[in-house]
Amino acid sequence: MAQRLIVVGGDAAGMAAASQARRRRDRSDLEIVAFERGRFTSYSACGIPYWISGLVPERDQLVARDPATFRADFDIDVRLRHEVTAIDLDRQEVVAHDLDGGGEVRERFDELVYATGAVPKQPDWADPAVRGVFGVQTLGDASALREWLDAEPAPRRAVVVGGGYIGVEMAEALIQRGLAVTLVEQADQPMSTVDPDMAALVADAMRGIGIDIRTGVEVTGLDGRDGRVSAVVTADGPLPADVVVLGLGVRPDTALAEAAGLPVGLSGGIRVDRRMRVPGVPGVWAAGDCVETLHRVSGLPVHVPLGTHANKQGRVAGINIGGGYATFPGVIGTAVTKVCELEVGRTGLRERDAAASGFEFVSVRAESTNRAGYYPGARTMTVKLIAERSSGRLLGAQIVGWSEAAKRIDTLAVALWNGMTVDEMTALDLGYAPPYAPVWDPVLIAARKAVDALHQG
Amino acid sequence: MAQRLIVVGGDAAGMAAASQARRRRDRSDLEIVAFERGRFTSYSACGIPYWISGLVPERDQLVARDPATFRADFDIDVRLRHEVTAIDLDRQEVVAHDLDGGGEVRERFDELVYATGAVPKQPDWADPAVRGVFGVQTLGDASALREWLDAEPAPRRAVVVGGGYIGVEMAEALIQRGLAVTLVEQADQPMSTVDPDMAALVADAMRGIGIDIRTGVEVTGLDGRDGRVSAVVTADGPLPADVVVLGLGVRPDTALAEAAGLPVGLSGGIRVDRRMRVPGVPGVWAAGDCVETLHRVSGLPVHVPLGTHANKQGRVAGINIGGGYATFPGVIGTAVTKVCELEVGRTGLRERDAAASGFEFVSVRAESTNRAGYYPGARTMTVKLIAERSSGRLLGAQIVGWSEAAKRIDTLAVALWNGMTVDEMTALDLGYAPPYAPVWDPVLIAARKAVDALHQG
Numbered sequence: 001m002a003q004r005l006i007v008v009g010g011d012a013a014g015m016a017a018a019s020q021a022r023r024r025r026d027r028s029d030l031e032i033v034a035f036e037r038g039r040f041t042s043y044s045a046c047g048i049p050y051w052i053s054g055l056v057p058e059r060d061q062l063v064a065r066d067p068a069t070f071r072a073d074f075d076i077d078v079r080l081r082h083e084v085t086a087i088d089l090d091r092q093e094v095v096a097h098d099l100d101g102g103g104e105v106r107e108r109f110d111e112l113v114y115a116t117g118a119v120p121k122q123p124d125w126a127d128p129a130v131r132g133v134f135g136v137q138t139l140g141d142a143s144a145l146r147e148w149l150d151a152e153p154a155p156r157r158a159v160v161v162g163g164g165y166i167g168v169e170m171a172e173a174l175i176q177r178g179l180a181v182t183l184v185e186q187a188d189q190p191m192s193t194v195d196p197d198m199a200a201l202v203a204d205a206m207r208g209i210g211i212d213i214r215t216g217v218e219v220t221g222l223d224g225r226d227g228r229v230s231a232v233v234t235a236d237g238p239l240p241a242d243v244v245v246l247g248l249g250v251r252p253d254t255a256l257a258e259a260a261g262l263p264v265g266l267s268g269g270i271r272v273d274r275r276m277r278v279p280g281v282p283g284v285w286a287a288g289d290c291v292e293t294l295h296r297v298s299g300l301p302v303h304v305p306l307g308t309h310a311n312k313q314g315r316v317a318g319i320n321i322g323g324g325y326a327t328f329p330g331v332i333g334t335a336v337t338k339v340c341e342l343e344v345g346r347t348g349l350r351e352r353d354a355a356a357s358g359f360e361f362v363s364v365r366a367e368s369t370n371r372a373g374y375y376p377g378a379r380t381m382t383v384k385l386i387a388e389r390s391s392g393r394l395l396g397a398q399i400v401g402w403s404e405a406a407k408r409i410d411t412l413a414v415a416l417w418n419g420m421t422v423d424e425m426t427a428l429d430l431g432y433a434p435p436y437a438p439v440w441d442p443v444l445i446a447a448r449k450a451v452d453a454l455h456q457g
Numbered sequence: 458m459a460q461r462l463i464v465v466g467g468d469a470a471g472m473a474a475a476s477q478a479r480r481r482r483d484r485s486d487l488e489i490v491a492f493e494r495g496r497f498t499s500y501s502a503c504g505i506p507y508w509i510s511g512l513v514p515e516r517d518q519l520v521a522r523d524p525a526t527f528r529a530d531f532d533i534d535v536r537l538r539h540e541v542t543a544i545d546l547d548r549q550e551v552v553a554h555d556l557d558g559g560g561e562v563r564e565r566f567d568e569l570v571y572a573t574g575a576v577p578k579q580p581d582w583a584d585p586a587v588r589g590v591f592g593v594q595t596l597g598d599a600s601a602l603r604e605w606l607d608a609e610p611a612p613r614r615a616v617v618v619g620g621g622y623i624g625v626e627m628a629e630a631l632i633q634r635g636l637a638v639t640l641v642e643q644a645d646q647p648m649s650t651v652d653p654d655m656a657a658l659v660a661d662a663m664r665g666i667g668i669d670i671r672t673g674v675e676v677t678g679l680d681g682r683d684g685r686v687s688a689v690v691t692a693d694g695p696l697p698a699d700v701v702v703l704g705l706g707v708r709p710d711t712a713l714a715e716a717a718g719l720p721v722g723l724s725g726g727i728r729v730d731r732r733m734r735v736p737g738v739p740g741v742w743a744a745g746d747c748v749e750t751l752h753r754v755s756g757l758p759v760h761v762p763l764g765t766h767a768n769k770q771g772r773v774a775g776i777n778i779g780g781g782y783a784t785f786p787g788v789i790g791t792a793v794t795k796v797c798e799l800e801v802g803r804t805g806l807r808e809r810d811a812a813a814s815g816f817e818f819v820s821v822r823a824e825s826t827n828r829a830g831y832y833p834g835a836r837t838m839t840v841k842l843i844a845e846r847s848s849g850r851l852l853g854a855q856i857v858g859w860s861e862a863a864k865r866i867d868t869l870a871v872a873l874w875n876g877m878t879v880d881e882m883t884a885l886d887l888g889y890a891p892p893y894a895p896v897w898d899p900v901l902i903a904a905r906k907a908v909d910a911l912h913q914g
Contacts, residue, residue: 428874
């Protein structure tokens with residue numbers, strides 16, 4: 001008799017696990033059922049800002065694979081609008097509610113993949129009676145926002161609360177739609193995923209495209225009129241708004257897991273081992289935005305909700321469920337984004353992370369160009385490196401620049417992944433041609449500067 | 458009394474060595490004299506095609522630092538148009554001829570940096586009586602070509618002989634100037650620096666911009682009229698030409714070194730150790746296009762004339778002469794170029810190199826996109842990986858694609874440099890955002906495919 005795999009959550013991690021398991025075990029050996037409470041499978045949440053802006057014309061372009069494809073090509077029984085409400089580890093059963101039909105189903109499992117993702121942090125001033133306030137965590141959220149923006153009379157003034165990746169990308173998207181956009185950030189600067197000196201470059205670019213940035217401002221409430229938002233109330237006074245977008249970050253969606261007794265780590269995410277098994281709970285796996293993972297530089301467990309990790313972790317779980325061997329060895333915090341044409345990349349530890357982890361370090365910032373200085377279109381690229389003082393080992397890197405800057409962080413990410421020292425990095429054999437780099441690549445220039453700083457330190 | 462450093466050759470390697478030595482030792486400790494037989498110091502030979510095409514308007518933009526700067530800022534006595542004709546190791550003297558004044562000078566040295574660069578390979582059908590045939594190795598060569606192209610009546614038909622980087626880049630430059638361009642290549646394909654399957658993509662792009670490619674064709678001579686070239690003669694008949702550009706590669710310029718008794722290696726380049734010392738010859742260093750270096754993957758000595766290596770090697774020699782410690786640990790053969798908008802990157806061993814080095818290997822080619830598939834402007838990117846069959850270790854990689862493809866090779870170059878296996882690479886934490894990558898980066902997709910190929914193999 002076939003074994004049965006239940007997947008809780010039908011987005012990147014869950015469906016990657018299901019597909020990989022299917023590649024190795026056919027239906028006679030493994031039945032696969034995936035429950036998803038939303039209306040979509042495997043979509044690109046990271047693409048939401050570009051659909052909101054109109055750059056990506058159709059919502060369905062963001063859906064990588066729909067349920068019909070999973071059924072037809074992978075023989076996976078995907079059940080949308082089904083919310084799993086309980087996991088009974090002793091009986092190896094899940095209970096799911098059909099959110100449309102209202103019925104309840106119980107399904108036995110031999111293997112379970114917990115992939116519920118993350119949920120947006122809700123501010124304490126949230127008010128369900130005031131409409132026009134949106135998260136953009138799911139494609140469902142985004143569809144509601146798009147409807148609000150497309151309605152007549154069209155909103156003209158937007159307030160984005162929170163200056164992380166989503167906040168910054170949504171502010172840009174709303175500017176591109178022609179709204180007046182104010183971004184409110186409680187801290188001193190938006191884009192705190194890079195160090196303040198680098199974030200300042202991003203803030204300048206945001207102001208340059210007309211985003212009104214209010215930093216050090218705490219939101220305390222909402223004003224409404226006829227049940228529609230009219231302003232965001234702050235300690236500094238009200239900010240008029242016809243629409244509000246929340247970008248306050250997310251937390252792992254672990255309610256169901258905790259109720260079932262799955263272990264949750266210090267970061268708030270579900271604990272997993274390198275094969276994505278939940279330790280101590282045979283047959284149960286977890287992957288994606290709901291788990292915590294090892295930060296390979298700090299050595300600490302972290303929660304890093306990103307589609308690229310979710311896909312990798314799901315694949316690893318699926319290979320292992322399928323009888324193969326794969327591991328997820330952790331993350332180093334690589335991320336890229338852009339504000340109009342300004343590109344931002346980061347990997348490893350920021351200065352504050354390095355200090356908090358107990359590292360003594362030097363940090364340098366080197367300005368050079370993305371191309372040979374004489375080549376048309378050459379523009380400034382700023383590379384920051386953070387290196388351990390005693391060993392010279394790279395701890396973190398950040399890049400801000402105008403063209404072909406963001407993905408250059410990968411070069412540094414691979415160096416960091418491999419524990420290279422900045423001295424070793426000065427010898428790296430990187431591609432050189434005038435359209436693509438100065439004869440000393442920006443990465444090498446920064447490495448040389450870091451070596452100098454270590455010798456002076 | 459001050460010691461004295463003599464630099465033979467005032468381009469990238471020599472002047473980098475001189476500048477670095479000066480940073481650590483002032484004039485009272487070290488006098489520095491640099492002899493350069495040409496009219497320029499420290500220029501970008503790689504930039505020549507872009508000046509010929511007109512993309513870079515002024516020749517002097519290619520000069521990174523002129524002699525006046527070296528004198529004023531570095532206290533380096535640069536003597537242009539001085540050709541060193543002999544090195545006497547016993548007496549620690551060089552003999553140099555003033556090519557303009559005709560005089561001869563002798564200079565004592567304590568330290569000598571040999572940095573004469575490379576010279577173009579001359580075909581046996583070369584004919585000094587036929588004008589209009591040009592190399593583009595030096596800025597002097599390029600100036601002569603520019604003058605020929607700018608003269609009236611302007612040449613209309615160009616033949617480029619040789620399909621390596623310089624040949625391909627010059628063919629593009631001449632097309633951009635409006636000439637009809639034929640590229641003649643003795644082998645089956647141009648761009649043999651990548652494997653034939655990848656080179657075919659480049660050849661298609663070259664044809665796409667109107668370059669007439671003739672492969673498998675041997676040039677046997679030149680036809681001239683009134684002392685000017687009129688055709689390149691081949692086994693398949695004459696190819697009419699008003700101007701001919703030679704891109705037949707270069708060889709290390711070692712004549713002077715061999716006469717002095719410096720050791721030359723199997724590759725034809727001068728032998729050096731990791732600190733760029735010439736072994737067995739105290740006080741003598743060599744760097745740049747005249748030396749051979751270790752290929753870190755094959756373990757063999759190779760001659761790789763590239764400005765990026767020349768600068769690094771010169772810097773290493775200069776730091777060591779200055780009393781510091783630096784090493785040049787070899788190369789892995791990374792290179793990038795473009796043909797109009799098509800970008801090409803390579804690192805490590807090609808299939809033929811891997812076979813010649815005795816590796817058993819698998820190779821895979823993966824097509825994906827430079828951006829998320831739904832993001833506007835997403836275009837095909839082809840990544841090829843070559844991995845050792847037994848260990849899974851990456852041996853080489855090639856990328857061909859349309860936007861942000863070339864410099865992606867650096868990610869693979871750093872993985873290769875660190876001896877990563879393709880299995881390890883599948884876990885790499887690379888930057889992901891829809892404008893810059895699919896959720897599975899092209900590099901990761903290729904690594905996954907290589908892992909599959911290893912398991913099937």
